[in-house]
Amino acid sequence: MAGIVGYGVYIPYYRIKVEEIAKVWGDDPRAISRGLVVQEKSVPSPDEDTATISVEAARNSLKRAKINPQKIGAIYVGSESHPYAVKPTATIVADAVAATPELTAADLEFACKAGTAGIQVCMGLVDSDAIEYGLAIGADTAQGAPSDALEYTASAGGAAYIIGKGNTLADFEGTYSFTTDTPDFYRREGKPYPRHGGRFTGEPAYFKHVLSAAKGLFGKMGTDASDYDHVVFHQPNGKFYIRAARKLGFKEDQYKTGLLTPYIGNTYSGATPLGLAAVLDIAQAGERIMAVSYGSGAGSDAFSITVNDEIEQKRDLAPKVQELVDNKCYVDYAVYAKFKGKLRMAGLTQH
Amino acid sequence: MKDIVRGWRHIPQRYNLIGSKCNHCGAVYFPVRVICPECRRKGKLEEIKLSGKGKIHTYSVIHTPTGDFKLISPYVVAIIELEEGTKITSQIVDSDGDNIKIGDEVELVFRKIREEGEDGVISYGYKFKLKK
Numbered sequence: 001m002a003g004i005v006g007y008g009v010y011i012p013y014y015r016i017k018v019e020e021i022a023k024v025w026g027d028d029p030r031a032i033s034r035g036l037v038v039q040e041k042s043v044p045s046p047d048e049d050t051a052t053i054s055v056e057a058a059r060n061s062l063k064r065a066k067i068n069p070q071k072i073g074a075i076y077v078g079s080e081s082h083p084y085a086v087k088p089t090a091t092i093v094a095d096a097v098a099a100t101p102e103l104t105a106a107d108l109e110f111a112c113k114a115g116t117a118g119i120q121v122c123m124g125l126v127d128s129d130a131i132e133y134g135l136a137i138g139a140d141t142a143q144g145a146p147s148d149a150l151e152y153t154a155s156a157g158g159a160a161y162i163i164g165k166g167n168t169l170a171d172f173e174g175t176y177s178f179t180t181d182t183p184d185f186y187r188r189e190g191k192p193y194p195r196h197g198g199r200f201t202g203e204p205a206y207f208k209h210v211l212s213a214a215k216g217l218f219g220k221m222g223t224d225a226s227d228y229d230h231v232v233f234h235q236p237n238g239k240f241y242i243r244a245a246r247k248l249g250f251k252e253d254q255y256k257t258g259l260l261t262p263y264i265g266n267t268y269s270g271a272t273p274l275g276l277a278a279v280l281d282i283a284q285a286g287e288r289i290m291a292v293s294y295g296s297g298a299g300s301d302a303f304s305i306t307v308n309d310e311i312e313q314k315r316d317l318a319p320k321v322q323e324l325v326d327n328k329c330y331v332d333y334a335v336y337a338k339f340k341g342k343l344r345m346a347g348l349t350q351h
Numbered sequence: 352m353k354d355i356v357r358g359w360r361h362i363p364q365r366y367n368l369i370g371s372k373c374n375h376c377g378a379v380y381f382p383v384r385v386i387c388p389e390c391r392r393k394g395k396l397e398e399i400k401l402s403g404k405g406k407i408h409t410y411s412v413i414h415t416p417t418g419d420f421k422l423i424s425p426y427v428v429a430i431i432e433l434e435e436g437t438k439i440t441s442q443i444v445d446s447d448g449d450n451i452k453i454g455d456e457v458e459l460v461f462r463k464i465r466e467e468g469e470d471g472v473i474s475y476g477y478k479f480k481l482k483k
Contacts, residue, residue: 013444013445014445045423045444045445045462046422046423046463047423047444047462047463047464047478048462048463049463049473051463051473051475052460052461052462052463052475055461055475056460056461059461083473084473092475095362095366095367096366096367096461096475098367098400323483327483329445338422339422345421345422
């Protein structure tokens with residue numbers, strides 16, 4: 001079965017603290033931080049978007065994979081913030097990593113789980129020998145309307161995975177998906193900010209799909225929580241992630257490494273792929289990982305992964321998640337508003 | 352349409368730092384040249400993918416920008432000497448100039464260069480950041 005030949009991540013340099021956002025809207029920052037389990041979030045520079053984040057992550061994944069990019073037969077970029085409504089991000093990535101022209105490429109959208117959907121597509125193409133390597137990316141510059149609860153978490157970042165059969169650093173044992181029509185969170189065409197159903201995003205949406213996908217994978221693989229050394233879930237906030245982990249019987253030692261939202265916010269399509277990368281950064285050969293994404297609308301993809309010896313040769317070839325989490329510079333709300341294009345500026349392009 | 356075609360034509364050099372190397376004297380040029388100014392007809396120029404690693408030769412901090420650059424002000428523009436020997440002018444990202452000095456090592460990053468208005472094409476390409 002296909003495996004991970006290389007992985008790479010990217011997190012923007014700028015951060016804003018929950019306190020700084022709460023000060024503007026008159027909220028209690030301690031209540032927000034405690035309730036959402038979020039301290040700060042990443043902020044993209046005005047010259048960063050899903051395409052630039054995807055390219056940086058893809059280039060880092062190639063440093064670990066050590067393959068000729070011309071052997072990449074498919075590129076899928078999963079995001080809900082593609083720079084163009086019509087014109088693929090994936091072609092920009094393909095040219096920027098010198099993978100063109102003999103490949104297929106497309107953009108995927110499934111709220112926060114389009115990145116893992118791309119991994120599944122690449123697994124299928126690799127397992128059927130249609131391609132030698134596939135590149136799947138989950139990346140976002142997430143939007144949260146000013147004063148909306150989402151503004152405390154909607155952040156930016158991404159991760160890229162090169163899927164193949166040779167020289168893998170970790171191998172897929174199985175995948176299981178759970179999907180229904182659940183309108184918990186959506187953004188209509190042309191609208192700048194998404195809408196969400198408040199508490200409806202919890203039990204009937206995130207928890208139903210994440211827990212069902214995890215249990216489905218347990219059933220398919222004949223495993224339970226005790227069989228995994230690490231677990232990572234989609235993380236719209238820290239609270240949902242921890243509650244899902246505990247409901248499935250996971251202990252803190254198993255779920256803590258992949259939980260990044262408290263430090264960089266919710267990177268949407270980047271969230272589960274980034275959490276998985278943080279686990280791969282520290283995992284030992286032979287260890288087992290479960291990863292479960294969630295995308296509103298709604299669905300979850302669950303993966304069972306085993307790390308192999310190759311991880312030791314590849315781990316240090318590209319920046320690790322923790323290095324990028326620690327490399328930061330704080331901005332205040334005014335600079336954040338300017339960077340995110342929330343200010344009306346005469347005669348200027350709004351990003 | 353003119354901007355779209357011009358930007359598209361520059362994709363190899365803007366995305367992947369494709370320059371020229373003279374197979375006669377070994378000189379490296381960026382952007383791409385057709386003729387080596389030293390060797391003239393004796394030399395033949397070949398494409399070379401530059402490493403994207405170099406040092407700051409000199410720099411300037413822009414505090415009075417024009418147009419879209421107000422969003423990123425203050426920002427740093429530097430002349431960078433690449434390890435292949437050629438020099439390139441570029442923005443240094445994630446810096447307001449306080450943490451930069453001549454001789455600092457830098458590396459290539461991929462960023463947005465400009466947007467042709469709200470409904471126009473987006474140009475991407477090379478910028479540099481300080482090496483950690």
